Amino acid sequence: MEINLIHNSLIASITLFCIASIAESDSKSAPEISEFDVNNLSYSFEQTLPDLDNAYIDSNPSATTDGITVGGLLSGGNSRDSIIALARELGRDEHGDYDSLLISHKDKLVFESYYKKGRLNLPHFQASVTKSYLSIAIGRAVQLGHLTMADLDKPIGYFFQELKPDQLLDGAENITLNHLMSMRSGIRLNDEKLRLIMDNSSKTKGYNIVQGLLKYSAAITPQSQTFSYQDSDPRITMQILDRVVPGTAEDFIRDEVLAKLGITVYGWRSDINGLPIAESGSSIRSRDMLKLGTLVNNSGQWNGEQLISAEFLTKATSNITKPTEDWIPDTFNYGYFWYQMDLPITDKTYKVNLAWGAGGQRIIAVKKLDLVVVITGHDREDKIMNEVSTRVLPVFAKP
Numbered sequence: 001m002e003i004n005l006i007h008n009s010l011i012a013s014i015t016l017f018c019i020a021s022i023a024e025s026d027s028k029s030a031p032e033i034s035e036f037d038v039n040n041l042s043y044s045f046e047q048t049l050p051d052l053d054n055a056y057i058d059s060n061p062s063a064t065t066d067g068i069t070v071g072g073l074l075s076g077g078n079s080r081d082s083i084i085a086l087a088r089e090l091g092r093d094e095h096g097d098y099d100s101l102l103i104s105h106k107d108k109l110v111f112e113s114y115y116k117k118g119r120l121n122l123p124h125f126q127a128s129v130t131k132s133y134l135s136i137a138i139g140r141a142v143q144l145g146h147l148t149m150a151d152l153d154k155p156i157g158y159f160f161q162e163l164k165p166d167q168l169l170d171g172a173e174n175i176t177l178n179h180l181m182s183m184r185s186g187i188r189l190n191d192e193k194l195r196l197i198m199d200n201s202s203k204t205k206g207y208n209i210v211q212g213l214l215k216y217s218a219a220i221t222p223q224s225q226t227f228s229y230q231d232s233d234p235r236i237t238m239q240i241l242d243r244v245v246p247g248t249a250e251d252f253i254r255d256e257v258l259a260k261l262g263i264t265v266y267g268w269r270s271d272i273n274g275l276p277i278a279e280s281g282s283s284i285r286s287r288d289m290l291k292l293g294t295l296v297n298n299s300g301q302w303n304g305e306q307l308i309s310a311e312f313l314t315k316a317t318s319n320i321t322k323p324t325e326d327w328i329p330d331t332f333n334y335g336y337f338w339y340q341m342d343l344p345i346t347d348k349t350y351k352v353n354l355a356w357g358a359g360g361q362r363i364i365a366v367k368k369l370d371l372v373v374v375i376t377g378h379d380r381e382d383k384i385m386n387e388v389s390t391r392v393l394p395v396f397a398k399p
Contacts, residue, residue, distance in 0.1 A: 030112065030120035031056050051116040055091025059084060061112040064120075066287055067262040071108035074395065082391050087113045095387060096379035098360055099124060100286040104372040105396055107294060109287070117378060123266050123283035124376040127357030130268075130282040131234045131337035135181060135316050136292065137241055137249070137257050138336070139300065139308035144256070146244045149311055152178045159240045160210055167211065171220030177240060179225060180233045181336035182320045186225035187232045188218040209273075210236055227321050227334065231279040234337065238278035250276050260307050261295065263288045280357070286374050293365040293372030296338075296353055312336075317353045329385075343389060345397040352393075360384055369396045 031052055059073035059080065074080050083103070090098050090113070099118035103111040114120065126133070141147045155173045157163060171186065179185045189197070197212040213232050218224065242249035245256075250268070253276060258266060267283035268276045276282070295301075296317060300308030316336035323334050332354075333340045339354040355363040360377025362385070373388055 030058065031114055032121045033119050049117050052114065055087065055113060055115045057084060057087045057113040059111055061109045068287055068290065069108045071110045073110045083111060083395060086387055086391050091115050095384055096377065096381060098375060098377035098379060098384060100376045102286050102290055102374040104290045104294060106370045109290065118286065118376060121285065123285050126282045126284055126361050127280045127359055129355045129357035129361045129363065130280050131278065132355035133282060133292065134234055134237060134278050135337040136308060137253050138237065139312040139316060140257050141241060141245055142309040142312045143306060152176065156236065156240065159243050163211055163214065168214045169217050169219050172214045174220055177237065180237045182334060183227050183229055183233050184225050184321055185233045186220040187213055188224055189216055210239055227324050229325050234278035238275050242275055248274065261291045261302060263291065286376055289363050289374040290372050293363040293374065296365045297367045297370060297372060345393050348397065364388065366393065371396045
């Protein structure tokens with residue numbers, strides 16, 4: 001069953017009436033919400049959507065109409081049992097408030113589980129994973145020739161020629177798309193100036209947020225162009241995407257990225273200027289998150305078509321800079337809105353690409369293992385990555 005959501009709607013405005021409880025042993029059908037519920041009643045995702053009474057855990061997922069090939073989890077022994085044990089622990093809230101855990105191996109969905117707010121057909125808010133989807137969209141624009149790899153190193157004034165030079169701060173000409181997508185623009189704003197810009201962005205139709213950011217920021221210097229996790233960089237990136245593609249950024253993301261993957265049910269909030277909010281505005285179903293991870297593992301190919309520039313994707317998932325925020329693990333590196341780390345698993349080290357958002361949203365892609373793990377949640381502490389690293393990934397690294 002598909003739910004037709006308005007693309008720029010808030011996840012909080014999705015609707016619900018009632019959901020039957022589903023236990024692991026009671027049903028082969030994953031928990032869903034009805035189209036009637038979505039279209040007729042409103043709720044706040046975290047506060048009003050009722051939790052499932054029982055976890056749904058399936059080591060042999062069923063095929064649906066979403067185009068995902070299904071298979072079964074590795075049979076027998078501790079390998080299979082360790083994943084099911086973790087899923088049951090998640091169902092008992094032993095690791096926090098998580099809503100789904102899905103695993104794809106060798107391009108097949110082999111494990112699917114839902115807890116609390118998780119539903120098969122309900123798009124889950126993505127938080128900062130949204131930035132990773134924006135990166136994929138830029139890669140699609142490169143593949144189609146709307147951007148070149150050389151364009152990534154051009155000053156952003158190349159894309160915003162209408163900006164007033166006399167209102168730009170010193171050093172603004174040194175910001176490139178490469179800087180923006182790796183969170184190294186150098187833009188620095190105090191809270192008061194940032195509120196002023198964001199208020200104008202949300203209240204003034206047609207307000208050019210780029211002009212505001214480059215007017216009120218401190219001067220851009222080589223010293224300031226270091227990693228800083230902030231909303232300004234993806235927001236400017238979204239405006240550049242909107243400038244270079246035919247139509248709008250919203251249309252391009254819908255038609256040239258998501259639809260190509262068979263993702264037609266999703267949410268994406270919009271600013272008053274009509275652009276999708278770049279830093280945290282999307283909501284996507286857990287199964288569809290798997291598709292984005294598979295796309296990364298397959299170097300931008302989907303069903304035999306090169307959707308995303310392989311050259312761009314290699315750069316986007318590489319170690320471009322080192323995150324400096326204290327909440328980001330020391331082992332993490334950063335590319336173009338994607339994290340990267342080298343993770344020891346059993347007796348080898350594997351490169352792991354990671355899309356990560358607040359609350360526990362994750363797409364974990366391990367190309368050498370042909371493995372994608374998806375997690376959704378609404379957990380404040382969000383410590384599940386350690387469990388996945390030690391109890392899930394090693395299962396697939398065994399000979």
